[in-house]
Amino acid sequence: MTDQHDAIPDIDPFALFAEWFAQAQDSEPNDPNAMALATAKPDGRPSLRMVLLKGYDAAGFVFYTNAESRKGREIAANPCAALLFHWKSLRRQIRIEGLLEEVSAEEADAYFASRGRASQLGSAASDQSRPLDDRQTYLNRVDALERELAGAPVPRPPHWTGFRLAPASMEFWQDRAARLHERRQFRQAADGSWTSTLLYP
């Protein structure tokens, strides 16, 4: 059996991510920036949820959240994390592993300021991941905060912030005919350069 071409080129992994992400933005029905974020509990058990990618460059992949949430507490204890994109429309997967670091206060301020007021109020009024007796309690907190602010800008709560995952490895998976799928794994060397290898699917 022979093959016509490699679907996953051996190029800079950030350029490849940008190419695939742009295609996902064109083809996914919603939230092409949705990604699963895996952290670890103190006992080593995995912990997983979706978040939205809000920026990326060679320094890493950024999402925003509440640092006092379950994920925030897990990250504070152990910054090792993994991200996963799955774009059904493209039959593609990207796995990214590395260390998380909180973004600067300036970065978090700028992103918080770019959000709609309703989202700002909703996140400022949420004790994310803590027990809630009744949904109405949360809605009342949103209303109370809006009244208290009397039209003033919503300040960013100090615990509402972003995290950047600096990747040590990135793996691209492409569906191919007859389940002869293709995987290319990129790893960062100590000098910062990236090398890649194909993996058996």
Ligand SMILES: Cc1cc2nc3c(=O)[nH]c(=O)nc-3n(C[C@H](O)[C@H](O)[C@H](O)COP(=O)(O)O)c2cc1C
């Ligand atoms: C598509 C999607 C995107 C989400 N994006 C975010 C996000 O960007 N930030 C966030 O804090 N939670 C986001 N959530 C909610 C999280 O999945 C999760 O419920 C919440 O952050 C609490 O997680 P934790 O208890 O593990 O901290 C998203 C959920 C979905 C389904």
